[in-house]
Amino acid sequence: MLIKPTPDLRESEVTPRELYLRRREFIGAAGAAAAALATGAMAPGEAAAQNPSAQKLANLKKSSFSTTETMNSYRDVTTYNNFYEFGLDKGDPARHAHSLKPRPWSIKVEGECAKPGTYNLEDILKWFPLEERIYRMRCVEAWSMVIPWNGFPLADFVKRFEPTSKAKYIEMRTLLDLRQMPGQTEPALVWPYREGLRMDEALHPLAMLAVGLYGEVLPNQNGAPIRLVVPWKYGFKGIKSIVSVKFVEKEPLNTWQQTRADEYGFYANVNPDVDHPRWTQKTERRIGEFFRRKTLPFNGYGDQVASLYAGMDLRKHY
């Protein structure tokens, strides 16, 4: 294990009761302001969720973008994670992400736009109705899941800040805080985690910002309180715990390019024809299944997104 317990918070000292109280605190703070997060109504998928103290999300609109494939269990989705700020093992985020404090939270919006500023997440949540979108997700490590996300279109968020004609790309960053994210004391990646999208990708209706899953507020290990979801790209594009959004003219670097330029590019579109230098991308293992599946171009979302890349060589622009 890469992450050693921090001196001020050893895992053995965190009793379930403390965790419970901390969650109550979070619920109180969030509940006061966010009308979109009102409790009460039965949320889709609620029966399958397994965190009885998690805050339920109400009035989730169903989306026609949802797949009808069988969803992975709440347990799969919340205990098999990549979130290097909390360690490199798949189980580390669920074990260690309690040190992250997702409320209060704000997002700094800067760069080429008419409405830069620092916005409270509670206010942002009042702007958009929440949807449930069940998406196929595929990690670059050749495993996949089907996850019912709750959130809103990234396009609606982007347009709110009125990007200028110079805004060709959008760059997002994760929180940098060694106390909340102890994995950042290790040089596993270049911190803070950052990702980018071309503006037309960011405006594509499939791209979303998620604040929940399975009808409940996003667990810390999945990127609380707000993270990106881009279902036609490898999972690492889905940057977690976003604190800043910048509209820029030039293609921004992302963390994986910065860390391993020989293995990762900017676009990261799911492409079964381009092997990773260390493994095949032709097939994938759906978590919970025994036999491998064939990986589909753009993770099966080609009909919707292939036109974004017309004329581009996707072997070169990986």
Ligand SMILES: Nc1nc2c(c(=O)[nH]1)N[C@H]1C(S)=C(S)[C@@H](COP(=O)(O)O)O[C@H]1N2
């Ligand atoms: N800040 C941050 N965001 C991140 C990562 C990370 O390590 N740090 N890992 C990425 C990778 S590789 C994947 S596959 C997805 C995993 O999201 P999930 O754990 O919710 O399935 O988050 C992505 N976003």
Ligand SMILES: [Mo]
């Ligand atoms: Mo990933």
